[in-house]
Amino acid sequence: MTTIDVRNGRLSQERLDLNFSDSHPPLEPGNALVEANRCYFCYDAPCIEACPTSIDIPSFIRKISTGNLKGSAKDILSQNIMGGMCARVCPTETLCEGACVRETQDHQPVRIGELQRYATDSFIESGETFFERAESSGKKIAVVGGGPAGLSCAHRLAVLGHQAVVFEAREKLSGLNEYGIAPYKTVNDFAQLEVDYILKIGGIEVRTNQKLGHDVKLDNLRKQFDAVFLSVGLGDANSLGLENEEIAGVYDAIETIAELRQSENLAELSVGRRVVVIGGGSTAIDIAVESKKLGAEDVTMVYRRGPEQMNATWKEQEFAQTNGVQVKHWLSPKKLKSENGHVSGIEFECTELNHEGKLSVTGEVRSMEVDVVFKAIGQTLDNSLDSDDEMPKTRAGKFAVNAKYETTLPGVWAGGDCINSGEDLTVQAVEDGKQAAISIHRKLSQT
Amino acid sequence: MADLSCNVGGIKAPNPFWLASAPPTDKLYNVERAFRAGWGGVVWKTLGLDPPIVNVSSRYGAVHYNGQRMMGLNNLELITDRPLEVNLKEIKQVKKDWPDRAVVVSLMVPCNEKDWKYIIPKIEDTGCDGVELNFGCPHGMSERGMGAAVGQVPEYVEMVTRWVKESSDLPCLVKLTPNVTDIRKVAHAAKAGGGDGVALINTVTSIVSVDLDQMAPEPTIDGKGSHGGYCGPAVKPIALHMVTEISKDPETQHMPISGIGGISNWRDAAEFIAMGASSVQVCTAAMHYGFKIVDDMIDGLNNWMDEKGYANLEDFRRMAVPNVTEWQFLNLKYDVKARIDESTCIHCGLCHISCEDASHQAIREIKDNGGRSFEVIDEECVGCNLCMFACPVPDCISMERVDSGTEYQNWTTHPNNPMRVEDN
Numbered sequence A: 001m002t003t004i005d006v007r008n009g010r011l012s013q014e015r016l017d018l019n020f021s022d023s024h025p026p027l028e029p030g031n032a033l034v035e036a037n038r039c040y041f042c043y044d045a046p047c048i049e050a051c052p053t054s055i056d057i058p059s060f061i062r063k064i065s066t067g068n069l070k071g072s073a074k075d076i077l078s079q080n081i082m083g084g085m086c087a088r089v090c091p092t093e094t095l096c097e098g099a100c101v102r103e104t105q106d107h108q109p110v111r112i113g114e115l116q117r118y119a120t121d122s123f124i125e126s127g128e129t130f131f132e133r134a135e136s137s138g139k140k141i142a143v144v145g146g147g148p149a150g151l152s153c154a155h156r157l158a159v160l161g162h163q164a165v166v167f168e169a170r171e172k173l174s175g176l177n178e179y180g181i182a183p184y185k186t187v188n189d190f191a192q193l194e195v196d197y198i199l200k201i202g203g204i205e206v207r208t209n210q211k212l213g214h215d216v217k218l219d220n221l222r223k224q225f226d227a228v229f230l231s232v233g234l235g236d237a238n239s240l241g242l243e244n245e246e247i248a249g250v251y252d253a254i255e256t257i258a259e260l261r262q263s264e265n266l267a268e269l270s271v272g273r274r275v276v277v278i279g280g281g282s283t284a285i286d287i288a289v290e291s292k293k294l295g296a297e298d299v300t301m302v303y304r305r306g307p308e309q310m311n312a313t314w315k316e317q318e319f320a321q322t323n324g325v326q327v328k329h330w331l332s333p334k335k336l337k338s339e340n341g342h343v344s345g346i347e348f349e350c351t352e353l354n355h356e357g358k359l360s361v362t363g364e365v366r367s368m369e370v371d372v373v374f375k376a377i378g379q380t381l382d383n384s385l386d387s388d389d390e391m392p393k394t395r396a397g398k399f400a401v402n403a404k405y406e407t408t409l410p411g412v413w414a415g416g417d418c419i420n421s422g423e424d425l426t427v428q429a430v431e432d433g434k435q436a437a438i439s440i441h442r443k444l445s446q447t
Numbered sequence B: 001m002a003d004l005s006c007n008v009g010g011i012k013a014p015n016p017f018w019l020a021s022a023p024p025t026d027k028l029y030n031v032e033r034a035f036r037a038g039w040g041g042v043v044w045k046t047l048g049l050d051p052p053i054v055n056v057s058s059r060y061g062a063v064h065y066n067g068q069r070m071m072g073l074n075n076l077e078l079i080t081d082r083p084l085e086v087n088l089k090e091i092k093q094v095k096k097d098w099p100d101r102a103v104v105v106s107l108m109v110p111c112n113e114k115d116w117k118y119i120i121p122k123i124e125d126t127g128c129d130g131v132e133l134n135f136g137c138p139h140g141m142s143e144r145g146m147g148a149a150v151g152q153v154p155e156y157v158e159m160v161t162r163w164v165k166e167s168s169d170l171p172c173l174v175k176l177t178p179n180v181t182d183i184r185k186v187a188h189a190a191k192a193g194g195g196d197g198v199a200l201i202n203t204v205t206s207i208v209s210v211d212l213d214q215m216a217p218e219p220t221i222d223g224k225g226s227h228g229g230y231c232g233p234a235v236k237p238i239a240l241h242m243v244t245e246i247s248k249d250p251e252t253q254h255m256p257i258s259g260i261g262g263i264s265n266w267r268d269a270a271e272f273i274a275m276g277a278s279s280v281q282v283c284t285a286a287m288h289y290g291f292k293i294v295d296d297m298i299d300g301l302n303n304w305m306d307e308k309g310y311a312n313l314e315d316f317r318r319m320a321v322p323n324v325t326e327w328q329f330l331n332l333k334y335d336v337k338a339r340i341d342e343s344t345c346i347h348c349g350l351c352h353i354s355c356e357d358a359s360h361q362a363i364r365e366i367k368d369n370g371g372r373s374f375e376v377i378d379e380e381c382v383g384c385n386l387c388m389f390a391c392p393v394p395d396c397i398s399m400e401r402v403d404s405g406t407e408y409q410n411w412t413t414h415p416n417n418p419m420r421v422e423d424n
Helices: A013-019 A029-036 A046-050 A057-065 A069-077 A083-089 A101-106 A112-126 A148-159 A190-199 A218-224 A253-262 A282-294 A314-322 A426-446 B028-037 B084-097 B113-124 B154-167 B183-192 B233-248 B266-274 B284-289 B291-308 B350-358 B386-390
Strands: A140-144 A163-167 A204-207 A227-230 A250-252 A274-278 A298-302 A326-328 A331-339 A342-353 A359-369 A372-375 A412-414 B006-008 B011-013 B017-019 B041-047 B060-065 B068-075 B102-107 B130-134 B172-175 B197-200 B204-206 B209-211 B216-218 B228-231 B257-260 B279-282 B336-340 B363-368 B371-376 B397-401
Touching: A013 A282, A029 A057, A029 A112, A046 A057, A057 A069, A057 A112, A069 A083, A069 A112, A083 A112, A083 A190, A083 A426, A112 A190, A140 A148, A140 A218, A148 A163, A148 A190, A148 A204, A148 A426, A190 A204, A218 A227, A227 A426, A250 A253, A253 A282, A253 A372, A274 A282, A274 A359, A282 A298, A282 A314, A282 A372, A314 A326, A331 A359, A342 A372, A412 A426, B011 B102, B017 B291, B028 B041, B028 B084, B028 B291, B041 B084, B068 B233, B068 B284, B084 B102, B084 B113, B102 B113, B113 B154, B130 B154, B154 B172, B154 B183, B183 B197, B183 B233, B197 B233, B228 B233, B233 B257, B233 B266, B257 B266, B266 B279, B266 B291, B279 B284, B279 B291, B284 B291, B336 B371, B336 B386, B350 B363, B350 B386, B386 B397
Parallel strands: A140 A163, A140 A227, A163 A204, A227 A412, A250 A372, A274 A298, A274 A372, A298 A326, B017 B041, B017 B279, B041 B102, B102 B130, B130 B172, B172 B197, B197 B257, B257 B279
Antiparallel strands: A331 A342, A342 A359, B006 B011, B060 B068, B068 B228, B204 B228, B209 B216, B336 B397, B363 B371
16 A cells, blocks of 8 residues: 655755746846847748747847847837747747747757847836827727736737726736746746736726626626627636546646645645656646656656657757656556545556557556646636627637637637637737737727 | 968068067066967067156957957057166067067157167167067057157158168068058158068057947047057958058068958968068957967968968968959959859848848749748849858858850950950
């Protein structure tokens, strides 16, 4: 009989502080200058095309090199109001830096993300803003969900002269920036600093603890507002579909991550000695690394396909591994074992791609002893949003929208993770919100 | 191993790498360190009459380019600020301890016969190998009628050179200022005065930058600045041209030259020697990186000479001079076109945009399947080389000769030339 080992205080406060400090510290001015000068200032640069928000990257980098940091920040923030957060969390290796011609040349792309952080940090710290609101249109738009898509939409609407009211289900704005991003990627409460910066434009009213379908009804919003923008994200976590998934010690990764982000004292958080994380995306990487940083002894990330099929980028996989996470591939969860109602082990079936290229099990089985299992196999739309009201039609589990971000309901737009616009990334959500705001503005300007 | 020894108007050294008259050569301590590092000679920082001059604090300004430090350096430091006797004593000591190295003494005294004839015997007494007349510094001393104030008037140059040669048999190099319209006129004067060689260039009159907060030139001394003398890699092309002018001029073509100006490595040195210099003088590079750089200078020049089969400096000195001609004699039939190596192209588009915006619209962007490539339009390409220089990938763009290679026509016979001579 094994002893379940889940407890807090595995590490000293000093060690915890070090583990959860900035994983990629900001560039110093001298380094920023050298890095900025590595940019070739490409014509029609591929990095711009690779950025979902189309930031003019060569331009903002050149401005860093000439000491025009304000102009640089403006290039970034006018395209992407969350340029500061995106600089921290974007998987740049698959976006701008992946497209950088220096990646082609010698696999040493310009460190665009770090330069973007350098430019935006200095500007946001200065407390200045260059946005001015257009003359009031008298139109009011409800923005449901105060994450990146919602805030981006609200900000652009405010710039265009409209009034936005943001309905946020949780206590704080910023969505996954506040409740999802790993703490060592966004230290010093940057998410809320960015929210303050965004709201400074004016014309954005915020109502927190207002959950759609519970505290606020879509029907009413459609009657009371000139337009509604849905940016509710994905509220439900997928389950493994195993028999006894509800036993103690088996958690949804996103819930634990949110708890960790909101914790005032990391030493109080319990962590298992042996942790298994099921999944192959960024959430799986985050919970695995966070568990390790909290003091878990063995953290194993298990994915049912190979490294190439993982949603996590090669850099994220490498980050997990250098932080001591073991990554296992081609294993599919089959059975949870328990002792006294607490998970104690997990069994996997070995998988492979069959001759048709489909995933199949080989018949071989592997088992591990565990104290905690995290599920990180994706999220879906929150079921409880379906109230008595008419909701937009969905496609592939998300709200269906056209190219103008209009849902199937007149007067209702949607963006962010709750639609299928691209990858579920902060930067994509910001772009969705911005484009939806422009679309709403066009529509409202016609009437 | 090639023989790197040199002889500049009677001043001999085991290698052509000398430290120019400047802060690195202002006292025994530095000069000994330099000789230990391997420098073939030094030109001692300029001596003057007592009482010594005084210097300002904050003396240098610099041009940094794209993260590279000190592409150019300017200074407002004057000649030595130590008593004459101290310098003379140390020079004597150094020459005694390092007999095989060239020890040249730079001089600048007021422009009258008495002062020059006073100082020359004292210099001769040190046992040094020669003197270099500082007619070049454009700042400070020129306000007092010395340095460039002399160097810009060929008659003065000739007169002072003659005083020096009348007083001593020491080899005498005349250091020239580039702050003149025609460097050859000053070189003629140096020759007429009996000078044994010329050293060039001295620094270029410059204001290196403006402090936009203080609204004053840099370096800024208590809110004010003054023009300085510019040197470093940025001035090399100017220096190389002036050396070439003297090497080509029928009157001065056999005059020994010590080349100065932005020389930072053996390759720069080889270029100056190919254009006629017998030795080179280095300052900014040593001020930036220290004396150790001479190691690669000696080693690199040696390896290159071995590779080329040159046994000594004379084997390739002046070799490039005959190939410097006037524009009007360049072959107008020669034709090159840009060639892009698709296998190394990184698709940055700089060749396209530089040609599109600033040249002849001869590089087309072709978009296909989400990617892009670039294609030279031969009919439009004039072979200007701009794309090759804009391209960040070495050897990705090259220029290919496309004419027959057998035809020759220059401007003197070209139909568009109203002054053409008949070609028959």
